Amino acid sequence: MVKSPRAKGPRTVTRATINDVAREANVAIKTVSRVLNNEANVRPATRERVLHAIKALNYSPNLAARGLAGSKSFLIGLLYDNPSPHYMNGVQIGALARCRAEGFHLLVEVCTPETKNVTQQILTMIAQTRVDGVILTPPVSDNEAVLEALRRDGMPYVAIAPPKLSDVPLCVHMDDLRAAYDMTTYLLKLGHRRIGFIKGHPQHGAASLRYNGYREALSDHGIKFERTLVKQGYFSFESGVDCANAILQGSALPTAIFAANDDMAAGAMAVAHQRGLSIPGDLSIAGFDDTPVASLTWPGLTTIRQPIVEMAAGAADLLLATIKERHHAGTPAVALARRFQHEIVLRASTAVPRT
Amino acid sequence: MVKSPRAKGPRTVTRATINDVAREANVAIKTVSRVLNNEANVRPATRERVLHAIKALNYSPNLAARGLAGSKSFLIGLLYDNPSPHYMNGVQIGALARCRAEGFHLLVEVCTPETKNVTQQILTMIAQTRVDGVILTPPVSDNEAVLEALRRDGMPYVAIAPPKLSDVPLCVHMDDLRAAYDMTTYLLKLGHRRIGFIKGHPQHGAASLRYNGYREALSDHGIKFERTLVKQGYFSFESGVDCANAILQGSALPTAIFAANDDMAAGAMAVAHQRGLSIPGDLSIAGFDDTPVASLTWPGLTTIRQPIVEMAAGAADLLLATIKERHHAGTPAVALARRFQHEIVLRASTAVPRT
DNA sequence: TTGTAAGCGTTATCAA
DNA sequence: TTGATAACGCTTACAA
Numbered sequence: 001m002v003k004s005p006r007a008k009g010p011r012t013v014t015r016a017t018i019n020d021v022a023r024e025a026n027v028a029i030k031t032v033s034r035v036l037n038n039e040a041n042v043r044p045a046t047r048e049r050v051l052h053a054i055k056a057l058n059y060s061p062n063l064a065a066r067g068l069a070g071s072k073s074f075l076i077g078l079l080y081d082n083p084s085p086h087y088m089n090g091v092q093i094g095a096l097a098r099c100r101a102e103g104f105h106l107l108v109e110v111c112t113p114e115t116k117n118v119t120q121q122i123l124t125m126i127a128q129t130r131v132d133g134v135i136l137t138p139p140v141s142d143n144e145a146v147l148e149a150l151r152r153d154g155m156p157y158v159a160i161a162p163p164k165l166s167d168v169p170l171c172v173h174m175d176d177l178r179a180a181y182d183m184t185t186y187l188l189k190l191g192h193r194r195i196g197f198i199k200g201h202p203q204h205g206a207a208s209l210r211y212n213g214y215r216e217a218l219s220d221h222g223i224k225f226e227r228t229l230v231k232q233g234y235f236s237f238e239s240g241v242d243c244a245n246a247i248l249q250g251s252a253l254p255t256a257i258f259a260a261n262d263d264m265a266a267g268a269m270a271v272a273h274q275r276g277l278s279i280p281g282d283l284s285i286a287g288f289d290d291t292p293v294a295s296l297t298w299p300g301l302t303t304i305r306q307p308i309v310e311m312a313a314g315a316a317d318l319l320l321a322t323i324k325e326r327h328h329a330g331t332p333a334v335a336l337a338r339r340f341q342h343e344i345v346l347r348a349s350t351a352v353p354r355t
Numbered sequence: 356m357v358k359s360p361r362a363k364g365p366r367t368v369t370r371a372t373i374n375d376v377a378r379e380a381n382v383a384i385k386t387v388s389r390v391l392n393n394e395a396n397v398r399p400a401t402r403e404r405v406l407h408a409i410k411a412l413n414y415s416p417n418l419a420a421r422g423l424a425g426s427k428s429f430l431i432g433l434l435y436d437n438p439s440p441h442y443m444n445g446v447q448i449g450a451l452a453r454c455r456a457e458g459f460h461l462l463v464e465v466c467t468p469e470t471k472n473v474t475q476q477i478l479t480m481i482a483q484t485r486v487d488g489v490i491l492t493p494p495v496s497d498n499e500a501v502l503e504a505l506r507r508d509g510m511p512y513v514a515i516a517p518p519k520l521s522d523v524p525l526c527v528h529m530d531d532l533r534a535a536y537d538m539t540t541y542l543l544k545l546g547h548r549r550i551g552f553i554k555g556h557p558q559h560g561a562a563s564l565r566y567n568g569y570r571e572a573l574s575d576h577g578i579k580f581e582r583t584l585v586k587q588g589y590f591s592f593e594s595g596v597d598c599a600n601a602i603l604q605g606s607a608l609p610t611a612i613f614a615a616n617d618d619m620a621a622g623a624m625a626v627a628h629q630r631g632l633s634i635p636g637d638l639s640i641a642g643f644d645d646t647p648v649a650s651l652t653w654p655g656l657t658t659i660r661q662p663i664v665e666m667a668a669g670a671a672d673l674l675l676a677t678i679k680e681r682h683h684a685g686t687p688a689v690a691l692a693r694r695f696q697h698e699i700v701l702r703a704s705t706a707v708p709r710t
Numbered sequence: 711t712t713g714t715a716a717g718c719g720t721t722a723t724c725a726a
Numbered sequence: 727t728t729g730a731t732a733a734c735g736c737t738t739a740c741a742a
Contacts, residue, residue, distance in 0.1 A: 028729040060482035065719035067419035089440030127415035270653035298625035383713045420735035
């Protein structure tokens with residue numbers, strides 16, 4: 001290995017440019033550019049020669065130069081506010097995989113609603129970086145002002161799990177209502193008749209869908225809805241504790257509790273343990289999201305898996321397709337909403353009621 | 356604001372350029388550039404005029420153009436492999452905050468060791484994006500080949516928690532040994548004499564430091580080390596379950612178990628519950644990292660908090676300072692390792708032993 | 711203190 | 727099928 005004599009010099013290596021490649025391959029830079037961009041009208045032999053020179057010189061095109069000259073920056077912005085680490089991680093993995101495959105890079109930006117105008121923050125970011133498109137994750141995808149600004153700016157964007165599908169031209173989502181319906185039905189089929197429900201944060205779009213799914217399943221199976229079995233939570237562990245305590249303090253106890261997310265379900269589990277209720281013997285508990293905590297509780301938590309990675313990859317695909325299309329011509333992209341399938345993950349926290 | 360007649364056109368808005376600003380302020384573009392870069396030798400009145408024009412035109416400099424013309428891209432690369440979502444999230448929050456404050460953007464890239472040569476992946480990314488520096492998170496910061504390639508390339512980089520401080524010119528870290536020492540001492544002071552330990556992944560640098568801290572504390576307090584109380588885990592919940600079972604199957608049970616991370620501690624808690632051991636009555640359990648799960652277990656897990664966000668912010672600071680310095684002149688940056696303080700987070704999983 | 715002119719490494723235009 | 731040459735929007739000499 002070469003040891004650098006001093007570690008200070010600003011640049012140790014000089015990178016080859018398109019001119020070097022052109023010289024090496026004995027063609028004009030325009031030809032190299034054509035090969036780089038997979039354009040037609042390049043004789044196979046010439047293409048080979050260029051490709052060879054590229055390899056020989058270890059050449060990579062300069063993104064900044066491409067961005068300046070052309071219309072594409074090969075940059076995708078990923079906007080997020082404050083979702084769970086697990087969610088954000090999944091989104092990044094999925095989006096990154098697709099971006100890399102298409103030669104794009106991911107620019108991550110947090111929106112800080114407290115500090116400043118989110119819309120202005122985003123617009124500034126776009127103006128500076130000239131990203132080719134942006135991916136919006138909740139709760140940014142819920143922000144009407146942001147959507148409107150993006151639309152007006154003409155910036156392609158895709159929303160992950162937006163509250164209203166009709167609001168956005170491009171989105172990926174999951175059927176939260178159906179998923180909650182399925183979980184409730186599963187509990188009913190086990191034999192549960194009194195099923196408690198801990199609602200999610202009232203501001204969060206998906207939360208009410210999950211609640212509706214619970215109610216519809218109850219209704220479809222002829223089970224009377226009981227107001228005392230439902231409590232308003234806020235997606236946090238602590239709110240799960242509070243709600244579970246409230247639900248379990250009545251006289252007629254439920255045999256199962258379904259929480260609108262895993263953190264609240266974990267809270268409910270803690271309460272059950274505290275009250276000496278065995279899970280799932282005395283009480284079955286189900287969550288939603290399949291976050292890491294679902295496999296770290298005791299017993300393991302039955303929950304619903306959102307295919308986050310796949311959804312994010314799908315979002316990136318939609319966005320990248322739009323970007324390319326737009327570049328080839330002003331084809332007015334049709335609104336596209338891609339739905340992803342949920343999955344019930346069965347663990348040990350649910351079972352047939354004891355009685 | 357201009358309303359777009361149709362939502363299809365590639366660009367709906369035209370952005371102001373430095374020329375527009377110069378014209379508006381009635382100065383040369385060079386003067387605008389000086390204001391933009393906070394250079395000296397601009398009369399206050401002139402500066403005001405330029406600033407005013409910038410605001411009036413809603414101008415933001417084009418990063419690509421700046422990158423092409425100058426030597427800086429205002430891009431920082433964040434490399435990661437597969438750390439926990441919680442860890443990565445903290446790193447991003449911290450790094451992003453500092454980058455934004457300094458006008459830099461974060462380019463996130465995953466390294467996929469399986470697919471290809473990691474070093475080559477990184478080098479290609481650098482060649483394309485011309486990032487001004489990179490932040491390495493474990494386990495990428497453990498990769499010698501990557502470090503060597505970066506050094507040779509002359510790319511400034513900062514490592515978060517590298518295994519050997521001497522390997523890197525810039526890094527932030529935490530004293531894992533001391534932290535484990537402190538936790539063990541805390542348990543000893545509670546009165547525990549038989550303390551089990553679940554080791555972390557043998558490949559992970561910090562894991563052995565944590566183990567050493569445990570042993571040193573034992574030794575310093577005159578407690579005999581017992582081989583049967585220590586088991587080799589792999590940082591996963593399942594390995595925690597296995598190790599806890601192994602440790603608790605002996606005849607002389609420990610009154611406490613200290614796991615090298617929270618996931619394994621959660622595994623130990625599950626085992627305790629299964630065996631009917633009450634926590635902390637029969638068995639105290641402590642973890643390491645203060646991941647979200649530590650507050651979602653029942654009872655809450657006593658653990659050690661790593662100041663991830665602060666460390667990442669510190670890493671970004673170090674990197675940005677180096678970048679600026681280097682740009683001002685070839686000042687040979689001295690090696691800098693910044694240490695961050697850990698903190699024991701007391702929850703309900705530890706207490707005075709019952710006996 | 712300010713301005714002029716020459717790039718930076720690409721893509722796009724238009725001619726050959 | 728190729729190739730000159732002009733942008734792209736900025737920074738960096740170098741003048742004034």
